[in-house]
Amino acid sequence: MPTLWIALFALVLSVVGYALGRRRAMVSADGDIRNLHSRPNYYGVNAALTGLVPAFLVLALWTLGQPLFLQNSVSGMISDAQIEETGSLGLVMSDVRRVADGLDQAVAEGAMDAETAGNVRIDLTDVRARLGEVGVALGSAVSQETLRAAQAYRAQSSFGDLLKTIVVLGIALAGISYAVMRTNATFRARNVVESGVRWLLIAAASIAILTTVGIFLSLIFNTVEFFRLYPAGDFFFGTTWQPSFTGRGGSSQLGVLPLLWGTFYISLIALAVAVPIGLFSAIYLSEYASPRVRSVAKPLLEVLAGIPTIVYGLFALLTVGPLLLRVFGDDTVGWMQGGTAVMTAGLVMGIMLIPFVSSLSDDIINAVPQAMRDGSLGLGATHSETVRQVILPAALPGIVGAILLAASRAIGETMIVVLGAGAAARLSLNPFDAMTTVTAKIVSQLTGDSDFSSPEALVAFALGMTLFVITLGLNVLALYIVRKYREQYE
Incomplete structure (x- = not known):
């Protein structure tokens, strides 16, 4: 399931959690709002946030981490000879991802079925031509090694997406269930919600600082490597x-x-x-x-x-x-x-x-x-x-x-x-x-x-x-x- 759809389903679950939390609070107070510690909306917001925030956090980390995991997993299938022929492992993996996306597009458009996409071989099928029919342009012929790595990348990516859907929605459901179960008339929902919102605001404010640190780190290592190869004095004081x-x-x-x-x-x-x-x-x-x-x-x-x-x-x-x-x-x-x-x-x-x-x-x-x-x-x-x-x-x-x-x-x-x-x-x-x-x-x-x-x-x-x-x-x-x-x- 695409990430956007997972996020939308999590939002729907949070809306349901809001309604359940608010209803549970009113039931525990026998329908009298004066018996509640907080206003009913706080109980609903607490249930919604308890399910939504952890789910979105896991979804973001999973979405960022899955491509790195897949690349490390599939890169072991690439031989040193192909890396030397192509120039770098990054270029080889770029071809692998492009072929994997092309196979997914071919299956989606009906140009080949899922079983064929998983078992196709270059000695029996012109993969470059087949993918070109569905609008996927490849700069060079696809080797069997690249095709095999692309098929593995595609299979692992599909399994990862399925597992991501189950885990994220499961966390949302578990959080909402936990929040609803501990909801009662004496529960300090307002205190919990305001504390949670404060931490969310702190996290949002920290993004600017973390972005600055990330920019600095992305530059500093290559800058140090440059000054190992080229004199710093010639760089800072050179006039040519x-x-x-x-x-x-x-x-x-x-x-x-x-x-x-x-x-x-x-x-x-x-x-x-x-x-x-x-x-x-x-x-x-x-x-x-x-x-x-x-x-x-x-x-x-x-x-x-x-x-x-x-x-x-x-x-x-x-x-x-x-x-x-x-x-x-x-x-x-x-x-x-x-x-x-x-x-x-x-x-x-x-x-x-x-x-x-x-x-x-x-x-x-x-x-x-x-x-x-x-x-x-x-x-x-x-x-x-x-x-x-x-x-x-x-x-x-x-x-x-x-x-x-x-x-x-x-x-x-x-x-x-x-x-x-x-x-x-x-x-x-x-x-x-x-x-x-x-x-x-x-x-x-x-x-x-x-x-x-x-x-x-x-x-x-x-x-x-x-x-x-x-x-x-x-x-x-x-x-x-x-x-x-x-x-x-x-």
């Missing part, structure tokens, strides 16, 4: 980025300074565009605009935040770049050699960040107490003087935090840079030169077949770790500024 892909990084120059310079240069131009426009628009919308104008202008401004970054990249490539080239190109002042440049990406990225700066600044300005405005106006200050001398100083810590968060967003942008700034890694002060950033090079280093034993591929993880540390530092600095100075104005 020139990967050669000729093996083991013997002639590669992987200095990160040109990439960091391009990243900060483009981000600086983006902030120079986004901060004034975003801040001024926030001041206008919060202090000067009428409610009718604000109700129209604010949603229109925030529409920019919903535009995909690839669309901004196309706008930079097809519109902004050619426009700047006509103004600053060879036919005029000769500063710009092509449409892709730091200025192109910076201007478009700044437009993308305008709603980010505007929305955060607008919320921060609106959070300034009205009493401060009234006090300033009462002392004879004009509206503009109140904005300059009272509201903006009071909101300044939050505005600075918003700007730093926008900076971290600009540093992590990829698609606008790829399409608007070019791919040249250089140290230049000319904003009309083509440059590139850390994120763009991470994409290029991992595009295509990557040999993760070479510095040219592993350097992507070192670049990612560098970017992770920079953006994390900006976010921490923004939170520190907001918390440090916010108390003065409350």
Whole structure:
């Protein structure tokens, strides 16, 4: 049974458990709600959560763990010769999973029955052609070893899904039964439910921390491996980025300074565009605009935040770049050699960040107490003087935090840079030169077949770790500024 259907059945059981728990509580109180320790709904919620939460937890762990278990189980059927021929065990297992999914699809569409799918042989059947008839495209012929592993993977996956269904629904039923049996008029259902909800909220809040730890761990091991193969000093202080892909990084120059310079240069131009426009628009919308104008202008401004970054990249490539080239190109002042440049990406990225700066600044300005405005106006200050001398100083810590968060967003942008700034890694002060950033090079280093034993591929993880540390530092600095100075104005 698919995971979604199992989850839906568990939800149905929890609804039934809610009704049973509530009914059991009312029966134990002889129908008089005054005899209950808690309100009847708490008894129903207790029964529902007691069955649903453990079932969903087991379902999530099983869904994540089953593919790993199957891969470890089936990988023993793959010979070393086939691994050497294919290139890696991961590529072989990818073919195994693709063939197994193709057999399942063939059975589902009636192209072959389940018994045939489990016993088919390549010397009797053209498996690649049979699977191609049902829309499963395979890049190469299927070997008998791959087919046998796929059949085992398919059989074990089917058994695992069946066992998962039984276990998850059994846990849901057992939890609901236990909760209903201990339900009585004196049971402290409200205390139990509130304690359980508190732990659920703690678990939800912990996801952000665990995600950060997971990102860090996913980067750190490959970063350490990269620095074993390539000197850290050459990486952090090198001024040339020139990967050669000729093996083991013997002639590669992987200095990160040109990439960091391009990243900060483009981000600086983006902030120079986004901060004034975003801040001024926030001041206008919060202090000067009428409610009718604000109700129209604010949603229109925030529409920019919903535009995909690839669309901004196309706008930079097809519109902004050619426009700047006509103004600053060879036919005029000769500063710009092509449409892709730091200025192109910076201007478009700044437009993308305008709603980010505007929305955060607008919320921060609106959070300034009205009493401060009234006090300033009462002392004879004009509206503009109140904005300059009272509201903006009071909101300044939050505005600075918003700007730093926008900076971290600009540093992590990829698609606008790829399409608007070019791919040249250089140290230049000319904003009309083509440059590139850390994120763009991470994409290029991992595009295509990557040999993760070479510095040219592993350097992507070192670049990612560098970017992770920079953006994390900006976010921490923004939170520190907001918390440090916010108390003065409350």
